[in-house]
Amino acid sequence: MRMKKFSVTIAGGGSTYTPGIVKLLLNNLDKFPLRQLKLYDNDKERQDIVADACEIIVKEMAPEVSFTTTTDPEEGFSDIDFVMAHIRVGKYAMREKDEKIPLKYDVIGQETCGPGGIAYGMRSIPGVLEILDYMEKYSPEAWMLNYSNPAAIVAEATRKLRPNSKILNICDMPVGIESRMAKAIGLKSRKEMDVRYYGLNHFGWWTDIRDKEGNDLKPRIIEYVKEHGYDVGDHHDASWQHTFQIAKDVQALDSETLPNTYLKYYMYGDQEVAHTDKNYTRANMVMEGREKNVFSECNRIVEAGTSEGTNLKAGDHASYIVDLARAIAYNTHERMLLIVENKGAINNFEETAMVEIPCLVGANGYEPLAQGNIPRFQKGLMEQQVAVEKLVVEAYIEKSYQKLLQALTVSKTVPNAEIAKQILDELIEANKDFWPELH
Ligand SMILES: NC(=O)c1ccc[n+]([C@@H]2O[C@H](COP(=O)([O-])OP(=O)(O)OC[C@H]3O[C@@H](n4cnc5c(N)ncnc54)[C@H](O)[C@@H]3O)[C@@H](O)[C@H]2O)c1
Ligand SMILES: O=P(O)(O)OC[C@H]1O[C@H](O[C@H]2[C@H](O)[C@@H](O)[C@@H](O)O[C@@H]2CO)[C@H](O)[C@@H](O)[C@@H]1O
Numbered sequence: 001m002r003m004k005k006f007s008v009t010i011a012g013g014g015s016t017y018t019p020g021i022v023k024l025l026l027n028n029l030d031k032f033p034l035r036q037l038k039l040y041d042n043d044k045e046r047q048d049i050v051a052d053a054c055e056i057i058v059k060e061m062a063p064e065v066s067f068t069t070t071t072d073p074e075e076g077f078s079d080i081d082f083v084m085a086h087i088r089v090g091k092y093a094m095r096e097k098d099e100k101i102p103l104k105y106d107v108i109g110q111e112t113c114g115p116g117g118i119a120y121g122m123r124s125i126p127g128v129l130e131i132l133d134y135m136e137k138y139s140p141e142a143w144m145l146n147y148s149n150p151a152a153i154v155a156e157a158t159r160k161l162r163p164n165s166k167i168l169n170i171c172d173m174p175v176g177i178e179s180r181m182a183k184a185i186g187l188k189s190r191k192e193m194d195v196r197y198y199g200l201n202h203f204g205w206w207t208d209i210r211d212k213e214g215n216d217l218k219p220r221i222i223e224y225v226k227e228h229g230y231d232v233g234d235h236h237d238a239s240w241q242h243t244f245q246i247a248k249d250v251q252a253l254d255s256e257t258l259p260n261t262y263l264k265y266y267m268y269g270d271q272e273v274a275h276t277d278k279n280y281t282r283a284n285m286v287m288e289g290r291e292k293n294v295f296s297e298c299n300r301i302v303e304a305g306t307s308e309g310t311n312l313k314a315g316d317h318a319s320y321i322v323d324l325a326r327a328i329a330y331n332t333h334e335r336m337l338l339i340v341e342n343k344g345a346i347n348n349f350e351e352t353a354m355v356e357i358p359c360l361v362g363a364n365g366y367e368p369l370a371q372g373n374i375p376r377f378q379k380g381l382m383e384q385q386v387a388v389e390k391l392v393v394e395a396y397i398e399k400s401y402q403k404l405l406q407a408l409t410v411s412k413t414v415p416n417a418e419i420a421k422q423i424l425d426e427l428i429e430a431n432k433d434f435w436p437e438l439h
């Protein structure tokens with residue numbers, strides 16, 4: 001029987017991740033056949049650079065796949081089966097402000113955590129809702145696989161404002177860390193492991209890791225992490241190297257679990273601030289690194305007229321989103337971490353929290369796996385953090401200054417309400433072109 005060929009739109013076509021995802025999709029046509037691939041962005045100039053290179057890549061790797069690029073919503077979202085969404089509202093210029101404003105007050109400056117993540121969330125909510133509404137208007141049967149950050153706040157906003165939408169919110173940090181865990185103990189792939197994990201996005205823990213015969217791998221991985229963190233000797237850039245190494249300090253807080261790397265910002269915020277150059281943050285590194293490299297490589301491909309010898313490659317980001325699309329397309333019931341409404345999966349935690357837990361994924365969406373009760377340590381931390389996420393979404397919906405001040409004040413990353421207010425007032429000014437006017 002001939003396999004159905006799918007139509008995919010990448011929303012945020014000008015993303016630095018787009019070429020990698022396009023290459024991975026074209027390298028997996030046997031597993032996930034495509035008839036059409038579209039790029040959609042609201043910035044034509046930016047997207048065209050990526051699209052012109054991707055057009056050459058598609059022509060050379062799979063000329064039978066129709067490739068188009070557009071900034072027109074009707075063209076971008078019609079006749080599609082999946083939207084792979086990775087938009088960055090405000091782009092890196094705003095990420096830089098998200099990171100540098102809190103640092104002025106000796107508070108962590110981070111893309112998705114703390115005040116930076118709150119500011120980013122207030123920008124991302126309307127952007128993601130906009131593309132989700134386009135998808136539902138022009139391709140009502142399609143699924144949105146959303147990577148756009150901050151995934152925790154975007155997920156809470158889509159739960160509250162689009163409860164019936166076909167959107168799955170995902171993150172590739174656990175995937176990236178699991179690849180490191182596997183390498184640390186000599187496995188070929190993270191897919192040789194079955195994991196139990198729970199938390200909020202960028203705020204979670206592994207509780208059980210087994211091989212396919214059911215043997216417990218967690219003790220060996222913990223032993224490695226106690227020594228090396230998640231550093232497995234690869235040459236990731238320095239800031240990520242530090243992140244992977246410091247995981248050993250985060251793991252030391254709970255001998256029974258293995259932490260998501262993002263927990264360092266909540267457990268060791270002051271040390272992170274001390275370790276950060278307030279004038280040169282991660283946003284600067286990525287603008288001078290990934291963004292510059294991807295765009296110059298796209299330009300090089302266009303000038304050369306061929307993608308032969310390109311260094312553009314897919315990351316965990318890409319492989320995970322293709323696995324997810326396949327699970328839906330072929331009803332595989334693959335076990336994957338998703339950010340979903342708790343509804344009792346974590347028995348002693350808020351029902352409506354958007355939790356990151358293993359789910360079985362198939363044609364009709366996901367089925368969360370029960371996690372039972374979580375310990376006091378994690379429960380206490382997660383209660384505080386989920387309050388931040390919910391207060392941000394309420395602040396957005398109600399246009400409430402007070403709720404957003406409460407979100408910052410509740411955050412474990414902000415020392416007191418006075419500093420919360422000072423940071424908030426600066427973020428309001430910096431985001432005046434993006435946030436709703438608060439009162
Ligand atoms: N979920 C995860 O674990 C994960 C992993 C990696 C990256 N990401 C996220 O993926 C996104 C893309 O990352 P990047 O570094 O490539 O960003 P980028 O800035 O390079 O690209 C983002 C693109 O989105 C476009 N965009 C912004 N607002 C838009 C809107 N309203 N409609 C359509 N397009 C819009 C921009 O014009 C830009 O071309 C970010 O949100 C990033 O945080 C998430
Ligand atoms: O600072 P950045 O922009 O390089 O990365 C921020 C993102 O970091 C995580 O994604 C990682 C992923 O976990 C890792 O395996 C590899 O693929 O690199 C990705 C991006 O560098 C995190 O999950 C994302 O939410 C962040 O946006």
Ligand SMILES: [Mn+2]
Pocket residue numbers: 151170171172173202
């Ligand atoms: Mn993530």
